[in-house]
Amino acid sequence: MTSLLNTLSLCLCVLQICVIQGGFVPLPSNDPIRSLAEEETLLPCKYKPTSDDVVVQVTWYKENPDTTKEQIITAHHTNGQTAFGTWSRHVRFKSSDPTLDSSLLIMSTEVSDEGTYMCRISTFPSGNFDREVSLIVWTIPISSLDPVILVEGQSYRQAASCRSVARPPPHLSWDTDLNGQSINRSADNRAVSSHYSLHPLRSMNGKKLDCLVWHPTLQGPRRIRNNLVVHFPPHAEVSGYGGDWSVGMENAALRCVSGGNPKPQSFTWIRIGGELPEGVIPHSNGTLLFGRPLSLSDGGTYQCVAKNEVGVGKAEVVIAMTEAPEPRSSLENMLMLIVGGAAGGLLILMLIIVISVTCHHKSKNKKLQRELTERKEEISTLSRQASFRRMNSVSTDVRGVTEESIPLRVEGTMRTSLSSLGQETRFHPPLTPSPYPIVQSTEIVRQLNGSVVIPAEGGSRPGSVNKTLQHPPPSCTYPPVTDDEDEVDEGLGGPASQEHPDDQDSETNSSQVSEAHSARYQQTNGTLRPKSRLSTTGVSPHASLIHKAQIV
Incomplete structure (x- = not known):
C-alpha cells in the first residue's frame, strides 16, 4: 500500500512539472x-x-x-x-x-x-x-587544371592534372575521346587530385581533355575546359612553280608552305650546288622573290628549310628554264585582227540571213493557212447549200414516163387529203419541148420520200427503176426548177403562207391544179394510182409537175 502511494505521488509531481514548466x-x-x-x-x-x-x-x-x-x-x-x-x-x-x-x-x-x-x-x-x-x-570546391605540353614521339606520360579542395571532399572525372588512363588521389586536407596519362601523337593535338568536378554544393558537375597540346616538327612544301618558267618572265616567286606545332619561326632558302642567283630576295614568311626578269642561269634545284622548336622540315623543287618565245610581228598581229573581224562579221551576217528567212517563211505559212481556212469554209458552205437543194427540190418530167409507171406510195408523209396534196403541188405551163429524152428514176423519189412502191398493175416490182424513153412534142419545153422556186413545207417548220412568186396571181390556179390531179389520179389507201382513162379535157400529159414530198 505504501509503494502504491509513492507511485501516485511521483506521477502527480511529474504531471505538475509538465504543466507548470x-x-x-x-x-x-x-x-x-x-x-x-x-x-x-x-x-x-x-x-x-x-x-x-x-x-x-x-x-x-x-x-x-x-x-x-x-x-x-x-x-x-x-x-x-x-x-x-x-x-x-x-x-x-x-x-x-x-x-x-x-x-x-x-x-x-x-x-x-x-x-x-x-x-x-x-x-x-x-x-x-x-x-x-x-x-x-561546407565549402565550395576550389579547383584547378594544369596542362602538360607533349612532344610527338615521347613515351607514355602524364598529359594533364586536375586538383580540387572542398568540404566534404569532391569527386573528379575526365571528359575526353582520347585513349588514356586517369589516376585519382586524396589528401588529409580534404583535397583530391586526378592525373590523365597517354602516349602523345600528332593527331591528338587540339583534342578535348576536360576535367569534371562533382560536389554536393553544386547543382551539376563543374567543367574545367582544356585542349591537349602536342608539338611536332614542320612539314614543308614548295609552291609557285608550274614548269612553265621561261627567259624574260617577270614577278616569278617561290613560296614555302609549312605545317607544324608550333608554327615555324624561320625559313631558309638555298640552291643546291651553288649560291642563290643575284637579284633573288628571300623573305621571312617563306617567300623567295625573283626581283628581275628570269634568265637561263636561274635554273637549278632550290630547297626550303622550315624550323620550329621541335624540329626541321625540308622541301625541294627543280626549276628548268626554257627559251623565251619569239614575239609576233605587228603585221601578223594586224592580219590576225583582220581575219578575226571578217569571221565575226560573216557570222553576224549569216545570223541575220537565217533570222530573216525564218520570219519570211513564218509569215508566208500564216497567210497560206488563213487562205486555206477561208477555202474550206467556202466549200463547206457550198456543200450545205447543194445538200439543201437536193433535199428540197426535184424536177420531174412526165413526158418520158408512161401513165402506168408513175404511181408513188408515200409512206408516213402523205397525211393530208387530196385537196391538201393539190395545194402543195405546182404545175408550170408547158413551154418549148426539149429535143432530148428525159429519164425518170425512182431513185430520186426514194431519196425524197423514203421509199418507192410501184403497183403490180402496169408497173415493175418495188425497188426497181422504170425508164421510158419518149420523144416529147416539139412544141413543149420544161424549165428546170431553181432555188427561187423552192417552197418551205409547213410540215418542215416553215409557214404555209410562204408561196412562190409565180403562184401569187390568184387562188384559182390552186383550184385548177387540184382539179387536174383529181382528173388524172385516184388515192387508194394512201397510194396515188392513175385512173384507167384520162379525160381529154384534163391536164396536158406534157405538163411539168413539181412535187415536194414531205421528209419525215
Missing part, C-alpha cells in the same frame, strides 16, 4: 544544420515560458574538442547584451529582444565555426534550460 520550440528537420563558408548561418533557439516563469538571461556556448565550453554571447533582461573575445565581431542575436527569440546569427561563417553549440535559458523561479545545436560547414 515551459519548453523549446522544436528545431527544423535538417539537424544538424549545414551551412556554406562565407555565408550567414542561423542557429535557432526559442523558449516559451509558463505563465509563472520569467526569462531572466540567455547565454550561448560552444563546445571545444576537449569538452570545455567557450562562452560566446549573453543577454540579460535588464543589463542588455555582451559578446566575448573575437566573437563580438562575428556573432549577434537575431532579435532585438533575445528573451523572446534567442536565435544566434553567425554573420560570416568560417570552417572553424563547425561544431556543437549550446543555448541556455535562465528562468525564475524554474531555473535553467539547455538546448544543443550541431553545425556543419
Whole structure:
C-alpha cells in the first residue's frame, strides 16, 4: 500500500512539472544544420515560458574538442547584451529582444565555426534550460587544371592534372575521346587530385581533355575546359612553280608552305650546288622573290628549310628554264585582227540571213493557212447549200414516163387529203419541148420520200427503176426548177403562207391544179394510182409537175 502511494505521488509531481514548466520550440528537420563558408548561418533557439516563469538571461556556448565550453554571447533582461573575445565581431542575436527569440546569427561563417553549440535559458523561479545545436560547414570546391605540353614521339606520360579542395571532399572525372588512363588521389586536407596519362601523337593535338568536378554544393558537375597540346616538327612544301618558267618572265616567286606545332619561326632558302642567283630576295614568311626578269642561269634545284622548336622540315623543287618565245610581228598581229573581224562579221551576217528567212517563211505559212481556212469554209458552205437543194427540190418530167409507171406510195408523209396534196403541188405551163429524152428514176423519189412502191398493175416490182424513153412534142419545153422556186413545207417548220412568186396571181390556179390531179389520179389507201382513162379535157400529159414530198 505504501509503494502504491509513492507511485501516485511521483506521477502527480511529474504531471505538475509538465504543466507548470515551459519548453523549446522544436528545431527544423535538417539537424544538424549545414551551412556554406562565407555565408550567414542561423542557429535557432526559442523558449516559451509558463505563465509563472520569467526569462531572466540567455547565454550561448560552444563546445571545444576537449569538452570545455567557450562562452560566446549573453543577454540579460535588464543589463542588455555582451559578446566575448573575437566573437563580438562575428556573432549577434537575431532579435532585438533575445528573451523572446534567442536565435544566434553567425554573420560570416568560417570552417572553424563547425561544431556543437549550446543555448541556455535562465528562468525564475524554474531555473535553467539547455538546448544543443550541431553545425556543419561546407565549402565550395576550389579547383584547378594544369596542362602538360607533349612532344610527338615521347613515351607514355602524364598529359594533364586536375586538383580540387572542398568540404566534404569532391569527386573528379575526365571528359575526353582520347585513349588514356586517369589516376585519382586524396589528401588529409580534404583535397583530391586526378592525373590523365597517354602516349602523345600528332593527331591528338587540339583534342578535348576536360576535367569534371562533382560536389554536393553544386547543382551539376563543374567543367574545367582544356585542349591537349602536342608539338611536332614542320612539314614543308614548295609552291609557285608550274614548269612553265621561261627567259624574260617577270614577278616569278617561290613560296614555302609549312605545317607544324608550333608554327615555324624561320625559313631558309638555298640552291643546291651553288649560291642563290643575284637579284633573288628571300623573305621571312617563306617567300623567295625573283626581283628581275628570269634568265637561263636561274635554273637549278632550290630547297626550303622550315624550323620550329621541335624540329626541321625540308622541301625541294627543280626549276628548268626554257627559251623565251619569239614575239609576233605587228603585221601578223594586224592580219590576225583582220581575219578575226571578217569571221565575226560573216557570222553576224549569216545570223541575220537565217533570222530573216525564218520570219519570211513564218509569215508566208500564216497567210497560206488563213487562205486555206477561208477555202474550206467556202466549200463547206457550198456543200450545205447543194445538200439543201437536193433535199428540197426535184424536177420531174412526165413526158418520158408512161401513165402506168408513175404511181408513188408515200409512206408516213402523205397525211393530208387530196385537196391538201393539190395545194402543195405546182404545175408550170408547158413551154418549148426539149429535143432530148428525159429519164425518170425512182431513185430520186426514194431519196425524197423514203421509199418507192410501184403497183403490180402496169408497173415493175418495188425497188426497181422504170425508164421510158419518149420523144416529147416539139412544141413543149420544161424549165428546170431553181432555188427561187423552192417552197418551205409547213410540215418542215416553215409557214404555209410562204408561196412562190409565180403562184401569187390568184387562188384559182390552186383550184385548177387540184382539179387536174383529181382528173388524172385516184388515192387508194394512201397510194396515188392513175385512173384507167384520162379525160381529154384534163391536164396536158406534157405538163411539168413539181412535187415536194414531205421528209419525215
